[in-house]
Amino acid sequence: MMQPIKQLKNIQTAFQMVRGFALLIAGGAFLMTAAVFIYHSHELKSLNQRVYVLANGQVLEAFASxxxxxxxxxxxxxxxxxxxxxxxxxxxxxxxxxxxxxxxxxxxxxxxxxxxxxxxxxxxxxxxxxxxxxxxxxxxxxxxxxxxxxxxxxxxxxxxxxxxxxxxxxxxxxxxxxxxxxxxxxxxxxxxxxxxxxxxxxxxxxxx
Missing domain, CATH: 3.10.450.230 (VirB8 protein)
Incomplete structure (x- = not known):
């Protein structure tokens, strides 16, 4: 009788570990996605502020404000x-x-x-x-x-x-x-x- 109960506990423990590991991966993926989104938003804003001006045949970069x-x-x-x-x-x-x-x-x-x-x-x-x-x-x-x-x-x-x-x-x-x-x-x-x-x-x- 003890053997099935022990096996059941092992299964529950393994499930909890797998679930915890899955949550950890999901949380890490969410944080990485959020970081990538913030980074690209910042880069896009920076690019939108860049202005290219043609002066004396040369392309000069400036920043809009x-x-x-x-x-x-x-x-x-x-x-x-x-x-x-x-x-x-x-x-x-x-x-x-x-x-x-x-x-x-x-x-x-x-x-x-x-x-x-x-x-x-x-x-x-x-x-x-x-x-x-x-x-x-x-x-x-x-x-x-x-x-x-x-x-x-x-x-x-x-x-x-x-x-x-x-x-x-x-x-x-x-x-x-x-x-x-x-x-x-x-x-x-x-x-x-x-x-x-x-x-x-x-x-x-x-x-x-």
């Missing part, structure tokens, strides 16, 4: 780019036209009015007649991202090179940024509104 993560960087770059186009001028009529056209793609009618006022006063003709060149250097940009459109103030310096002198001027402007669709002419997707010059005066004059 969300608009919110880059808004401050892009906003500062947009403002700086506008000021460079608007204020960096050489005594070349076509170059001036190209610079102003590029600037006006980045701003609204407030910039167009400023350009028209300078043109009406003969500013650009004086640059051409006097062989005057202008450069601009940004000091800083203060921008508030708490509310859209984003208010900003630009601080910079102008260097104006004339035939007989070199002038350094302080330049302070302000305006606000509105988000718009990106384009070839407006890669950052912002439009400067209500732009105005607060200060633009000589701080240093050197004879040449």
């Amino acid at each position: 969300s608009r919110d993560a880059q808004v401050e960087v892009e906003a500062n770059s947009h403002i700086n780019r506008f000021h460079q186009h608007f204020f960096e001028l050489s005594p070349d009529e076509q170059l001036i036209a190209n610079q102003i056209n590029a600037a006006l793609y980045l701003a609204d009618q407030s910039a167009k009015r400023a350009y028209d006022n300078l043109k009406e006063k003969g500013f650009y003709n004086q640059l051409l007649a006097g062989n005057v060149s202008q450069e601009i250097e940004m000091d800083s940009i203060q921008i508030s991202l708490e509310a859209h459109p984003y208010e900003f103030t630009y601080y910079g310096k102008q260097k104006i090179v004339r035939t007989t002198s070199e002038v350094i001027r302080v330049l302070i402007t302000r305006g606000r940024l509105r988000e718009v669709a990106r384009s070839t002419h407006n890669p950052h997707g912002f439009l400067i509104e209500r732009w105005e010059t607060l200060l633009n005066e000589d701080i240093k004059v050197t004879k040449r």
Whole structure:
């Protein structure tokens, strides 16, 4: 009688061992599957963030990021780019036209009015007649991202090179940024509104 009972216990023990082993394998397989899924999800997300850009015949790899993560960087770059186009001028009529056209793609009618006022006063003709060149250097940009459109103030310096002198001027402007669709002419997707010059005066004059 003891022999069948012993055999039955052995069978139960073996079954429990097999079941435990099977559960262990199943648990390991589940963990491995979950790890593989997480890894591939991470890799897929990383691949989706990669952008390939063709520049000068070469394929360059870049990483995309969300608009919110880059808004401050892009906003500062947009403002700086506008000021460079608007204020960096050489005594070349076509170059001036190209610079102003590029600037006006980045701003609204407030910039167009400023350009028209300078043109009406003969500013650009004086640059051409006097062989005057202008450069601009940004000091800083203060921008508030708490509310859209984003208010900003630009601080910079102008260097104006004339035939007989070199002038350094302080330049302070302000305006606000509105988000718009990106384009070839407006890669950052912002439009400067209500732009105005607060200060633009000589701080240093050197004879040449």
